[in-house]
Amino acid sequence: MTSLLPQVTFITVTSEYAEQRIDNFLRTQLKGVPKSMIYRILRKGEVRVNKKRVKPEYKLIDGDEIRIPPVRVAEKETPEVSPKLEKVASLESTIIFEDDSLLVINKPSGIAVHGGSGLSFGVIEGLRALRPEAKFLELVHRIDRETSGILLIAKKRSVLRSLHEQLRLKQVQKDYLALVKGTWPSACKVVEAPLLKNTLQSGERVVKVNREGKPSETRFKVEERFEQATLIKASPVTGRTHQIRVHTQYVEHPIAFDPRYGDAEFDRKLSATGLTRLFLHAANIRFEHPKTGETMILNAPLDTMLQNCLKQLRHQNHS
Structure with missing residues (x-):
């Protein structure tokens, strides 16, 4: 079963939606329409902004007039997510x-x-x-x-x-905790290695250090040392996909239980601690509250599995 959305629709953009990308705007307007179809109608020029074709990354401006074509959409939509789940x-x-x-x-x-x-x-x-x-x-x-x-x-x-602007101007401080293989050298405080993103046919994203990639920078600090691992604080200056995971792998200290960039032998040794997941945790963030201007510093505690893993490693250090 398919149904036709109303005939051609015209929407005038208000200030509330200014600066939003057209593809994201259409996803909120055309609920139930697959993402692939939204990109198709943009590519074919069926969506017009001020009577002109636009690319998916076009950012809306207050007062823009958007033409949305009729779209066939399957009535069997994704079931609503229940708050009781x-x-x-x-x-x-x-x-x-x-x-x-x-x-x-x-x-x-x-x-x-x-x-x-x-x-x-x-x-x-x-x-x-x-x-x-x-x-x-x-x-x-x-x-x-x-x-x-x-x-x-x-x-x-x-x-x-406001927060996107703070991120763009690198005014947001984010600190992650990561457990990495071996002895992280104290002298390694910054990794600057350009990252190139590839999407495989499966849709999986794989990132590699490559001269053709985007400039990327992560700052590192040793938090705690163990026999075969180091707990580090990683603070990304840029925000690339998988940045911390690839930068640690690049300097030959991959993160524990990283299914994509990790080291199977290291993971096997750590499995005795009960760890079964990637040991990467966004622990702290610092930013300016967009409404009050107050400096916000928020902390998120490690989950039980990560805490237990560290306890076991500390015990091994002292035994």
Whole structure:
């Protein structure tokens, strides 16, 4: 069964949606329409802004007039995410800060920040189900599915814009904790290696250090040393996909239990600690609150598995 969305629709952009990318705007307007179809109608020029073709990355301006064509959409849509679902309900307990502008969670490992790639829902869909009254909830940034820790969600478009600007100007300080293979050299305080992203046919993203890649910089500090591993603090200056994971691998100290860039022998030795997941955690963040101007410093504790792993390693150090 398919149904036809209303005939050609014209929408005038208000200030609330200014600066939003046209592809993201269409995804909110055309609920249930596959992403691939949204990109197709953009590519074919069926969507027009001020009577002109635009690319998916075009950013809307207050007053723009958007022409949206009729779109056939399957009536069998993705089922609504129920706030009663166990995984969704458990997100409530991960909230570490909330006010009228922002919601900040300590994201568990193993849950994606948004649905897609065969996942029925991610953090953002789960939070929208938990907060049905919220007119606006958008991710400020992303962290990998396997990574745990601090994730910022904006409740207002103006807040999203402000935080994106702070990220662009490198005014947001993010610190991660990572357990890496071997003895991290104290002298290795910065890794600057350009990163190139490749998407495989499977849709999987793989990142490599490559001269053709984008400039990337991560700062490192040793937090604690163990017999065969080092706990480090990693502070990314740029925000590239898999940046910390690839930079640690590049200097031959991959992160524990990294399914893509790790070391199987190192993981095998660590398995005695009960660790079964990537040891990468977004522990701290510092930014300016978009509404109050206050300096916000938020911390997210390590989950039980990561804490237990460190306890075991400390015990081995002393035995």
